[in-house]
Amino acid sequence: MTTLAPDDRTTGGTGRPRIGTALTYLSLVVASLVVLLPLVVVLFTSLKTNHEVTDGGALSLPDDWLNFSNYATAFNDGHMLTAFGNTAFILLLSITGTVLIGSMTAYAIDRFEFRLKKTVMALFLIATLVPGVTTQVATFQVVNSFGLVDTRWAPILLYMGTDIVSIYIFLQFIRGIPTSLDEAARLDGANTFTIYRKIIFPLLKPAIATVVIVKGITTYNDFYIPFLYMPSEDKGTISTALFRFKGPFGAHWESISAGAILVILPTLLIFLFLQRYIYNGFAQGATK
Amino acid sequence: MTDTTSKAPPAHARHATSSPRRRPGRGAPPTRSWHDHPLRRITPWLFLLAPLALLITFTYIPVGNMIYYSFTDWDGVSPDREIVGLDNYTQLFTRPELFRVFFVSFYYLAASAVQIVIALYFATVLSFDLRFRNFFKGILFFPYLINGVAIGFVFLYFFQDGGTLDSVLSWFGVGGDHAWLGDPESANTSLAGVSVWRFTGLNFVLFLGAIQSIPGELYEAAQLDGASRWQQFRHIIAPGIRPVLSLSVILAISGSLAVFEIPYIMTGGATGTSTFVIQTVKLAFQFNKTGLASACAVVLLLIILVVTWVQRRLVPDDKVDLV
Numbered sequence: 149m150t151t152l153a154p155d156d157r158t159t160g161g162t163g164r165p166r167i168g169t170a171l172t173y174l175s176l177v178v179a180s181l182v183v184l185l186p187l188v189v190v191l192f193t194s195l196k197t198n199h200e201v202t203d204g205g206a207l208s209l210p211d212d213w214l215n216f217s218n219y220a221t222a223f224n225d226g227h228m229l230t231a232f233g234n235t236a237f238i239l240l241l242s243i244t245g246t247v248l249i250g251s252m253t254a255y256a257i258d259r260f261e262f263r264l265k266k267t268v269m270a271l272f273l274i275a276t277l278v279p280g281v282t283t284q285v286a287t288f289q290v291v292n293s294f295g296l297v298d299t300r301w302a303p304i305l306l307y308m309g310t311d312i313v314s315i316y317i318f319l320q321f322i323r324g325i326p327t328s329l330d331e332a333a334r335l336d337g338a339n340t341f342t343i344y345r346k347i348i349f350p351l352l353k354p355a356i357a358t359v360v361i362v363k364g365i366t367t368y369n370d371f372y373i374p375f376l377y378m379p380s381e382d383k384g385t386i387s388t389a390l391f392r393f394k395g396p397f398g399a400h401w402e403s404i405s406a407g408a409i410l411v412i413l414p415t416l417l418i419f420l421f422l423q424r425y426i427y428n429g430f431a432q433g434a435t436k
Numbered sequence: 437m438t439d440t441t442s443k444a445p446p447a448h449a450r451h452a453t454s455s456p457r458r459r460p461g462r463g464a465p466p467t468r469s470w471h472d473h474p475l476r477r478i479t480p481w482l483f484l485l486a487p488l489a490l491l492i493t494f495t496y497i498p499v500g501n502m503i504y505y506s507f508t509d510w511d512g513v514s515p516d517r518e519i520v521g522l523d524n525y526t527q528l529f530t531r532p533e534l535f536r537v538f539f540v541s542f543y544y545l546a547a548s549a550v551q552i553v554i555a556l557y558f559a560t561v562l563s564f565d566l567r568f569r570n571f572f573k574g575i576l577f578f579p580y581l582i583n584g585v586a587i588g589f590v591f592l593y594f595f596q597d598g599g600t601l602d603s604v605l606s607w608f609g610v611g612g613d614h615a616w617l618g619d620p621e622s623a624n625t626s627l628a629g630v631s632v633w634r635f636t637g638l639n640f641v642l643f644l645g646a647i648q649s650i651p652g653e654l655y656e657a658a659q660l661d662g663a664s665r666w667q668q669f670r671h672i673i674a675p676g677i678r679p680v681l682s683l684s685v686i687l688a689i690s691g692s693l694a695v696f697e698i699p700y701i702m703t704g705g706a707t708g709t710s711t712f713v714i715q716t717v718k719l720a721f722q723f724n725k726t727g728l729a730s731a732c733a734v735v736l737l738l739i740i741l742v743v744t745w746v747q748r749r750l751v752p753d754d755k756v757d758l759v
Binding site for chain 2: 312
C-alpha cells in the first residue's frame with residue numbers, strides 16, 4: 149500500500165495523505181468484499197454435496213472442487229435448456245424490433261417536418277413518465293384481448309412497444325448525422341426508405357450497439373413480465389425457470405446455488421468482454 | 437463562486453451546438469419541389485405507423501382503461517361490471533391493511549439515500565488515478581447486471597439462520613443466530629440492504645461518468661491555488677454532477693415506491709415486507725379485484741408523476757429533458 153506510485157491527485161504532495169490513500173484502498177477492499185462475499189459463498193455452495201451443506205458452515209470450502217453434479221440437477225430439473233431457448237428467442241425478436249422501431253421513430257421525428265410532430269413527440273415523452281409496473285393491471289387485459297397471454301409474443305411485443313429509452317438514444321444519435329448526407333443521396337435519386345436503410349441505419353451502428361447491449365441485459369434479467377404473462381412451465385425464461393426451480397428444491401441449497409450461478413455466468417462473461425460498452429450504455433440509458 | 441463558472445460552459449456549449457445545426461434543415465429547405473410533394477407528407481407517418489401503434493396499444497390504452505377500471509368493481513374476468521364511483525379509492529385510503537404498504541417504501545427510500553452517498557464516495561475516489569481502478573469499478577458495478585431472481589436466492593442464503601451473514605458476524609464475536617427475515621423491521625431492513633447492494637453500481641457509474649467529464653485543468657488550477665481534496669469536491673465535483681444527482685434522486689423516489697422483485701422473490705411479501713406493487717399484483721391476479729388494484733395503480737402513477745413534475749420544476753436545465 150505504501151509503495152504506491154506517487155500521484156499528484158491521490159497524494160496531494162504532503163505527508164499526511166499517505167494514510168488517506170491507505171484508507172481509500174481499505175474502503176475499496178471492504179466494498180469489494182461486501183460485493184463478492186455473497187456471490188462467492190453461493191459459488192462454493194454450488195460445488196458441495198447435500199451432506200456438506202447441511203452439516204458444514206456456510207463459509208466452509210467444498211471438498212471436491214470439481215463436483216458439478218448440482219449443475220446437472222439444476223440444468224435438467226430446472227428446465228434450463230427450455231428456459232435459455234425461450235429467453236434467446238424473446239431476446240432476438242424483441243431486440244430486432246426495438247432497434248427497427250427506435251431507429252424509424254428517430255428518423256421520422258428528426259428528419260421530417262409534419263403536422264402533429266409536436267404531439268407525437270409529446271406522446272413519446274409523456275410515456276417515459278409512466279412506469280411499466282403500475283400499468284400491468286390494465287396492460288394484461290389488452291394482451292389478453294389479443295389472445296397472447298401465455299405465448300412468447302406477449303413479452304416480445306411489450307419489450308418492443310414500451311421501450312422509449314431506446315428511442316431517445318437513437319434520437320440523440322441521429323442528430324449528429326449531417327443532413328447533407330440525406331440530401332446528397334436524394335439528389336442521386338434515392339427515396340426516403342432507401343436513405344433510411346442505406347445511409348441512416350448503417351451510421352447508427354454505435355447507437356444500435358448501445359441499445360442491443362442495454363436491452364439485451366435488461367431483457368435477460370427481467371422477471372416481472374414473463375412471470376405475469378407466461379405462467380406455463382414450458383414458457384419459462386431463465387428468470388421464471390429459476391424462480392420456479394426453488395419450489396421443489398426448497399431445502400436443497402446446493403442445487404439452488406448451482407441454478408443461480410448458471411444464470412449469473414452468461415452475464416459475467418458478457419460483462420468481461422464488453423465492459424466499456426456496458427458502462428457507456430447504461431449511463432446513456434439511465435440519463436435518457 | 438466556482439459553482440457558476442464550472443457549470444455554465446457545458447450548458448452554453450450544448451445549446452450552441454444543437455440549435456444552429458437544426459435550423460438550416462427547417463428554415464431553408466434546399467429542394468422546394470420535394471417538400472411540397474404530397475408523398476412527403478405521408479412518409480413520416482409510414483415510419484411512425486408501427487411505433488405509434490405499439491405506443492398507444494401498450495401504454496396509452498392501458499392507462500386509460502386503468503383509470504376507467506378504478507371506478508368499477510370489475511373482477512377482471514366476468515363480462516359485467518358496475519360503476520362504483522370513488523369506492524375503490526375510499527377503500528384504499530381507509531383500510532389500514534391496504535394503506536400500510538406505503539410505509540414499507542420508507543425503508544427503500546432510506547436505502548436509496550445510503551446508496552447515493554456510497555456511490556458518490558466511490559465515484560469521487562475512483563475518479564482519481566488509483567491502482568486496480570478498473571478492477572474496483574467492475575466489481576462495484578457488476579451487481580447491477582445480475583439477474584434479480586439470482587440475487588434474491590443469493591441473499592436468501594446470505595440471510596439464512598447460520599448462513600453467510602451469521603457466520604461472518606460470529607468471526608467478529610457477534611454470536612447468536614438471528615432470523616434476519618423473521619420480523620417485519622429486520623426483514624425490511626435486510627431487503628432494503630439487498631437493494632443497496634444491487635443498485636449502488638448504477639449510481640456509481642453515472643456519477644463517475646459525470647465527474648470524468650469535468651475538464652482536468654480545473655483540478656490542476658485548483659491544486660495550484662492550494663485547494664484541498666474536500667474543497668475540490670465541494671467546488672468542482674459537486675456542481676459538475678448536480679444534474680445526474682437530481683436524476684438519481686428522482687429515480688430513487690420512484691424506484692422506492694415501485695419496489696417489486698427483491699421482496700417478492702425473497703419473502704413473497706410475507707412478514708410485513710409487502711410493497712405497493714406486490715399488493716397491487718396480488719389484488720389483481722390472485723384475488724381478482726381488478727377495480728381495486730387499478731385504483732392502487734392510479735394512485736401510484738399519480739404520485740410518481742407529481743414527484744417527476746416537482747423535480748423538473750426544481751431543476752429546469754437538465755439532462756433529463758433532451759427533446
